[in-house]
Amino acid sequence: MESALGPDAKFREGLSNGQINLPQCDDCGKFHFFPRINCPHCGSTALTWHRALGTGEVHTTTTVRRRPESGGDYNVCMVELTEGVRMMSRVDGILPADVKIGMPLAVFVGDIDGTPAVLCKPAEG
Amino acid sequence: MTDNLRGKSAIVGVGHAGFGAAHGFSAYDIMAQSAHAALNDAGLKLSDVDGLFCTMMEDSMPVLMAAEYLGIQPRYIDGTMTGGSSFVNYLTSATMALEAGLCDVALICYGSNQRTASGRLVTASKLPPYEGLYSPRYPISGYALAAARHMYEYGTTRENLADVAVAARAWASHNPEAFMRDPLTREDVLSSRMVGDPLTKLDCCLVTDGGGAVVLVRADRAKNFPNAPVYVLGSAAESSHRQISQMKDFTVTAARESGKRAFAMAGVTPADIDVVELYDAFTINTILFLEDLGFCKKGEGGAFVSDGRIAPGGALAVNTNGGGLSCVHPGMYGIFTIIEAARQIRGDAPGMQLDGVELAVAHGNGGVLSSQVTAILGGASTV
Numbered sequence: 001m002e003s004a005l006g007p008d009a010k011f012r013e014g015l016s017n018g019q020i021n022l023p024q025c026d027d028c029g030k031f032h033f034f035p036r037i038n039c040p041h042c043g044s045t046a047l048t049w050h051r052a053l054g055t056g057e058v059h060t061t062t063t064v065r066r067r068p069e070s071g072g073d074y075n076v077c078m079v080e081l082t083e084g085v086r087m088m089s090r091v092d093g094i095l096p097a098d099v100k101i102g103m104p105l106a107v108f109v110g111d112i113d114g115t116p117a118v119l120c121k122p123a124e125g
Numbered sequence: 126m127t128d129n130l131r132g133k134s135a136i137v138g139v140g141h142a143g144f145g146a147a148h149g150f151s152a153y154d155i156m157a158q159s160a161h162a163a164l165n166d167a168g169l170k171l172s173d174v175d176g177l178f179c180t181m182m183e184d185s186m187p188v189l190m191a192a193e194y195l196g197i198q199p200r201y202i203d204g205t206m207t208g209g210s211s212f213v214n215y216l217t218s219a220t221m222a223l224e225a226g227l228c229d230v231a232l233i234c235y236g237s238n239q240r241t242a243s244g245r246l247v248t249a250s251k252l253p254p255y256e257g258l259y260s261p262r263y264p265i266s267g268y269a270l271a272a273a274r275h276m277y278e279y280g281t282t283r284e285n286l287a288d289v290a291v292a293a294r295a296w297a298s299h300n301p302e303a304f305m306r307d308p309l310t311r312e313d314v315l316s317s318r319m320v321g322d323p324l325t326k327l328d329c330c331l332v333t334d335g336g337g338a339v340v341l342v343r344a345d346r347a348k349n350f351p352n353a354p355v356y357v358l359g360s361a362a363e364s365s366h367r368q369i370s371q372m373k374d375f376t377v378t379a380a381r382e383s384g385k386r387a388f389a390m391a392g393v394t395p396a397d398i399d400v401v402e403l404y405d406a407f408t409i410n411t412i413l414f415l416e417d418l419g420f421c422k423k424g425e426g427g428a429f430v431s432d433g434r435i436a437p438g439g440a441l442a443v444n445t446n447g448g449g450l451s452c453v454h455p456g457m458y459g460i461f462t463i464i465e466a467a468r469q470i471r472g473d474a475p476g477m478q479l480d481g482v483e484l485a486v487a488h489g490n491g492g493v494l495s496s497q498v499t500a501i502l503g504g505a506s507t508v
């Protein structure tokens with residue numbers, strides 16, 4: 001069924017339901033992110049949304065240095081999801097300095113200041 | 126730009142203004158002072174300018190503001206905004222416009238009071254929607270993510286990064302126009318305050334005021350001016366993304382494509398180049414661009430820049446004015462790559478003038494490694 005929502009609103013609707021949903025191209029089969037009305041790989045507008053597996057790894061990472069009185073240092077990373085797309089995110093649950101490239105991640109919907117957001121933590125096991 | 130535009134335009138005037146701290150002057154004041162300096166250098170008047178190529182960090186229509194401020198009514202205008210690469214990109218559109226007869230005197234100009242306006246700096250750029258939530262600090266976080274990946278894939282070290290800053294400072298120490306001229310060591314960079322791992326404060330460009338301007342005419346009349354012409358032998362652009370999260374490979378920039386086409390158009394190779402001026406917003410930039418432009422292989426940039434190899438007396442002269450790291454960085458640096466390259470070819474560089482410079486690269490970067498523009502400039506023997 002045709003969605004009544006634009007791609008950004010549809011993605012955010014998923015997040016508000018605790019789901020990371022991603023558009024996949026019906027023609028070339030590739031996922032993409034950020035959500036848009038055409039596949040950036042082949043230009044097709046035939047897209048179907050799928051729920052992401054919620055797994056990935058750190059593609060690259062940085063620690064943003066901040067004074068302790070302002071909240072201290074925090075992580076900003078690029079997570080590569082198992083679906084093959086990358087997005088900016090943050091690894092929680094460990095010190096920013098312990099976030100390493102290649103580290104396997106669990107990717108989940110958390111919140112940042114009350115806004116639903118894709119966040120990560122080190123994969124268990 | 127194709128081969129039939131090779132050498133069809135020439136820079137006949139360069140100028141700058143407001144380096145360091147220009148208290149009491151607006152960005153447009155500094156832009157206009159730079160324009161006057163370049164026109165004086167060319168022996169031309171404002172009323173001669175009929176092509177204007179400009180963008181600023183202020184306003185949504187900066188090129189119109191610039192024309193209005195200067196009191197000119199240009200018949201050809203280009204205000205394409207690709208960040209700091211814009212001004213190198215204008216070399217292409219200016220050459221096309223001149224060659225097509227759409228204008229006869231092209232003025233490329235820029236100015237910023239970023240340092241003295243600090244605290245009330247207005248930027249038209251909002252944080253990208255899918256990134257802003259994570260509070261990256263721009264632009265440094267974008268470059269830090271690229272640097273971290275380069276270190277991971279190729280074993281590039283913080284010492285390699287530091288040596289880029291040390292080399293830039295060594296060039297700047299000879300340049301009376303440079304903002305930072307005190308000696309700098311690798312240890313100073315490594316022990317400087319970490320801002321966004323792996324980049325310290327001294328891995329980052331300066332925040333200064335300043336402006337720059339360049340005047341171009343058709344090559345067939347370029348010899349009728351006070352200074353020796355500097356020919357635009359090649360220029361090419363490639364853009365790969367806007368948001369850092371959309372960069373396909375964090376270790377490869379579109380400079381690989383812009384460089385390949387600019388060199389092909391000019392009919393020269395990196396081995397022929399006497400001096401390289403590139404946009405060093407952060408130390409990782411220099412490494413990435415030297416690799417992508419073909420001065421060394423991908424992954425070997427760290428070793429290539431280390432131990433003084435791009436400093437005065439080294440294997441390759443890179444950023445001979447001190448670059449954005451140590452000379453000047455007023456928000457966008459691109460125009461200064463053209464100015465220093467042209468002055469090295471003319472033989473009137475303000476700092477260390479190299480002998481017999483005939484071929485130079487001016488390379489601009491815009492956004493977060495997003496837009497890459499390469500120009501090859503040459504002296505009289507190259508056309």
Ligand SMILES: [Zn+2]
Pocket residue numbers: 025026027028029030039040041042043044
């Ligand atoms: Zn597709």
